[in-house]
Amino acid sequence: MTVLHIDHLSKRFGKFQALKDVTFTIKKGEIFGFIGPNGAGKSTTIRTLLGILKPSSGSASIFGMDVWKESVAIHEKIAYVPGDANLWPNLTGGEVIDLFLKLRGSHRPEKKQELIDRFQLDPSKKCRTYSKGNRQKVALVAAFASDAELFILDEPTSGLDPLMERVFQEYVLEAKAQGKSVLLSSHILSEVERLCDRVAIIRQGEIIESGSLEEMRHLTRTNLVIETKEPLNGISNMSGVHTVKETEKGTALQVDAEALDEVIKKVSTLGIIRLESTPPTLEDLFMRHYEGTGSDQT
C-alpha cells in the first residue's frame, strides 16, 4: 500500500530550479532514506510535502490526499522533525511538546513521559537555554509521542550525541515494527544504511538513483582485496576496474558488477593466496555519484 507518492514534482524559486521531476514512492511499513548533500533539494522536497511550499508543477500525495490542498487532514496523521528546530525562546521544552502534540491532534501521554526520560530532556527549561541537541530532542519527543502513521524526519539527529542517536534509531525501528512508515532524510549514511529499506539519492534537485540498497549495490562496484602468487600485472588496464591500490594485505581495487566475471577469471590464473570481497557501502554509492561533480550549489 502506498503511503506517499511524489509524481514529477518540480519547484522553482524565480529562475532557480530547486526541484526537477522528483518522483518516488513510500510504501506502508517502510523506512525510506533520502540522501544528498546540502542544498541538493532534500528540505525543499520535505517542505513541499508539508504544504509549506507550493509545487510549481507535478504533484505529491500522502495517504492519497494532495499535499497542498489537503495539508491539514494529512498532518493529523504525520509527525515531522526538522533538522534545525527553531523553538520559542520564552517557552519551556515541556510547553512546546504539549503545544505540538495538541496542534497535531491525538497522542499517547504515557509515551511522552517515557520519551522524555529516554532522551534525558529537562522539560522545565526555557528553550533559549537548550543546546542544539536538546532542541532536537524536544522535536523528537513530540514526534514519537504522537500516534502518527508517517514520520517525516529531516536530518533529525543533527546535534545528538551517539547515545541519543542510538535511542533515536530504536524508536524508528519500533515505529516500523508497528507498521508505520518513515521518510528519513540524513547526512549520516551509516544511519541510513542501518535503518532504511529503500533509498533515493538527490543531486541538484533531481533524483539520480533510487531503489533498495541491494538493487543499488548490484548496479555498482564491489570492493576486492587480492593477493596472488604471481604479480597482478595489467589488472589496472582491464575495463571495469577502478582505483587500484597496493596495500599491506594485497591489491585493493573496485570492480564494476558486469566486469566481475572477467576479473575473477584473470585473477584465478595467477594463483590466489587471498581474496576478500566487500559489498559497496552506501558511502561508496554516494561518493560515486558525486565524484568529479564537486559539491552542489545551493
Next chain:
Amino acid sequence: MSLKPFYQTGSLIKFYLRTDISKILIWTFSITALTMLTAWAFEDLYPSEAERLAIAETMKNPAMTAMVGPGYGIENYTTGAMMAHQMLLFTAILAAVMTILMTAKHTRGDEEDGMAEMISSLPAGRLAPLTSVLAVVGLSQLLLAVSIGTALSGLNIESMPPGASFLYGAAIGGTGLFFAGVTAVFAQLSESSRGTSGFAFLILGLSYLVRAIGDVSMETLSWLSPLGWALKTEVFVSNLVSPLVLLTAGSSALTLTAFGLMLKRDLGSGMLPSKPGRSNASPLLLSPFGLALRLLRTSVIVWAVALMAIGASYGSVLGDLESFFSSNEMLSNMVNATGGLSLTEQFISMLMAIMSMMAAVPALMFFYKLKSEENKSRMENIYARAVSRQNVFLSYLAAAVLFGSLMMVIATVSLWGASVPVMEEPLAFAVVLKSGLVYLPAIWVMIGIGAVFTGIKPGLTGLAWGYLIYSFLVVYLGRLLQLPDWPGQLSPFGHVPKIPGEEISWLSLMMLTMISLALTIVGLKGYQQRDLKG
C-alpha cells in the same frame, strides 16, 4: 596590554559600517529632509511677523507645551523659534528611535542570534563589539547632526544662522547618542533583544512624560529628562551649549556602565537569572490563538502601560488649558464663536487622532508577529501539524484588532480619568469615549494594509509603517502647517469624524470598516496561496 579588551575595534567598526551604511543613510536623509521641508514650509506659510505672532497665540497653552515642549522665544516667534518649539522634540525622538533600534540589533540582537559568539571566538577584545557598535551609532548621530546643520544653514533663513543650525542638529544627534547609551546598558541587563529595545523605549516614553509634566507644572522636573535637555538648548533663541554637555556626559556614563556590566557577565546571559519554568503547558497555550497571546503578552502589557501614561499626560493638562482659555479674552471670544463648544472639547479630537496613530503602532506590530515568526522559521512548527493557514492568520488578526482597539480604549479612558480632577467642569465620559472610539476603524484599516502586505508581498511590509508615518505627518503636522485637505484624505485617519466638533458620520465609519475587512480578506487569500519561508 590595557588596550586588549578593545583589540580589533577598528576592523569591527568597518564591518558594522558596511552592514548598516544604507540604513544610516536612509534615516539621516529622511530626518534631514523632514527638517528642511518643515523649516521651508514655516518660512513660506508665515512670512510676516504678525502671522507668526498669531500662530504663537494658539500655541501658548499648556496642552501644546505638554506635547511639543515649552515655547522659548514665543514672544518673538521667528521661524527659528518655531522650529525649535514645534519640531525639535519630535525630531529628537526620531533620532532616539533610530539609535535604540540600531544599538539593540547589534548588541543583544547579535548575541541572541549567535553572531556575537562567532566574533568573540575570533581574536577580538571582549569590549570590541560593543565599542564598535556604539562608535558606529555615534558616527551616525554625528552625520545626522552635521547633515541637519548643513541643510538648515543652506536655507538661508535669517532667524536660523549656521552656528545655531548646527546646535539644532547637535541637540538631535546628542539625544540619539544618549539613547544609544541607554540601550547599551539594557542590552547587558535584559536577556533578549526585544527586552532590550522594549526597556529603552520605556525610558524614552518616561522621558517624554517627565518632560511633559515638568514643562507644564514644574520646570525642575524637565531637567531630569534627557528629552528636556535637548529643548533646554533654547536653540535659535538663546543658543545654550551647556545642555549638550549633559547629553554627552550622560551618554558617556551610560557607555562606561555598559562596559562594566559587559565585563562582569557571560556572553549570552543577562543580569536577571531565569527561573525554571513549567514542565507542562497550561491549556490556555494549546491553540494558535493561545500561542499568539503568549508570544505577545509582554509587549501588550508594555504598550498598555505606555498608552495609559500618554492618555493620562494629555488628560492632566486639560484643566490648565481651560483656565488658560478663560484668562484669555481673545480666545474666549473664539470659543463662543464656534457654537457653544469649548476649545478644550475641540482640542480633544486632535489629541484622539494622535493617540489613535500611537495605538496603531502596537496594533500593526501585533499583527506583524505573524510575519516575524515566519522569518524566524518557527511557523514550520505550526504548519507541520494539523493547523490551517486561515486559523493562524485569523489568530494574529484577532489579537491585533482586539489589543489594538484595547490600546485606544485605554488611552481614551485614561485621558478622561486624568482630566476629571483637574477640570472645573469635567468632560462627559460618553463624549470623550465616543470621540476616541470613532478612530478604531482607522486603526483597523492600518491592520488591513499590514494584512495585504503580509499575504501578498511580505518583503514590503515596511511600507505600512511608511503609510502610518505619512498619516501622522499629514494629520498632525497638516494642522500645524495648514496643508490643504487632500493629503489628509489619503489617510484613513483623515476620514474620521471629529467628535465632539462634528456630527458623527456613520457612513465614513462604515466605509472604513468595510475597507479594513476587504483588505483583510485579500491578505488572507494571498497568505493561503503563497510559499512560506519557514
